[in-house]
Amino acid sequence: MLDHGNPSLHHSITPRRHYSAVFLARVEGNLTATRKHPSFAGWRLIICQPISKDGVPEGVPQVAIDPHGAAMHQRVIISSDGLAARKAVGDNKSPARWMIIGIVDEKEGA
Amino acid sequence: MRLGSVIGRVTLSKTVPALIGARWLIVSPFTREHFQRGSDEPSGLSKEPSLVVYDDLGGGVGQTIGFIEGREASAPFDEPTPVDAINGALVDEIFYNPFKP
Numbered sequence: 001m002l003d004h005g006n007p008s009l010h011h012s013i014t015p016r017r018h019y020s021a022v023f024l025a026r027v028e029g030n031l032t033a034t035r036k037h038p039s040f041a042g043w044r045l046i047i048c049q050p051i052s053k054d055g056v057p058e059g060v061p062q063v064a065i066d067p068h069g070a071a072m073h074q075r076v077i078i079s080s081d082g083l084a085a086r087k088a089v090g091d092n093k094s095p096a097r098w099m100i101i102g103i104v105d106e107k108e109g110a
Numbered sequence: 111m112r113l114g115s116v117i118g119r120v121t122l123s124k125t126v127p128a129l130i131g132a133r134w135l136i137v138s139p140f141t142r143e144h145f146q147r148g149s150d151e152p153s154g155l156s157k158e159p160s161l162v163v164y165d166d167l168g169g170g171v172g173q174t175i176g177f178i179e180g181r182e183a184s185a186p187f188d189e190p191t192p193v194d195a196i197n198g199a200l201v202d203e204i205f206y207n208p209f210k211p
Contacts, residue, residue: 029206035167036199047206060141063111063176073209082182095198097182098111
């Protein structure tokens with residue numbers, strides 16, 4: 001059952017959902033980590049802030065792997081589909097979850 | 111993956127067999143208002159509830175880690191394992207520049 005309810009709950013630690021979500025987000029930073037799960041080696045790790053349709057931040061920032069090369073403060077679409085992320089990193093035992101699946105160039109409508 | 115600072119450790123005297131020998135960290139997640147810049151951790155705790163994270167990278171108190179929550183947290187294990195948050199990266203440096211319209 002898909003219950004999208006209050007968007008701020010999507011980032012709290014409960015309730016846990018077993019389907020994946022896709023959010024509009026803004027790139028707000030990146031990070032370096034020498035010691036990490038081997039499947040993240042070579043991947044850009046980007047800090048993405050989920051935003052509303054008006055660009056207002058919603059919930060806590062998430063770190064996503066970035067196969068596309070998103071730039072600072074660009075709007076992107078992030079997905080929490082772990083299966084797709086594992087396929088992207090090429091390791092079926094990777095804990096990868098959030099991935100930038102597209103870069104927004106324009107958005108229309110309310 | 112979310113980011114947070116390690117504020118403590120947990121040891122267990124009795125566990126399910128799949129988790130024998132595991133290291134656990136207590137992590138206070140960063141929020142937009144309470145976020146690390148560079149390699150200096152923010153002081154104090156964030157408003158987000160702290161959580162216990164499985165650790166196989168060797169994180170310690172005072173470090174910043176990236177942890178993965180949800181079903182993907184148990185993906186690295188061979189057997190089905192009751193882990194819902196796992197340490198994915200020991201963070202060295204963060205470049206964080208929140209957007210101000």
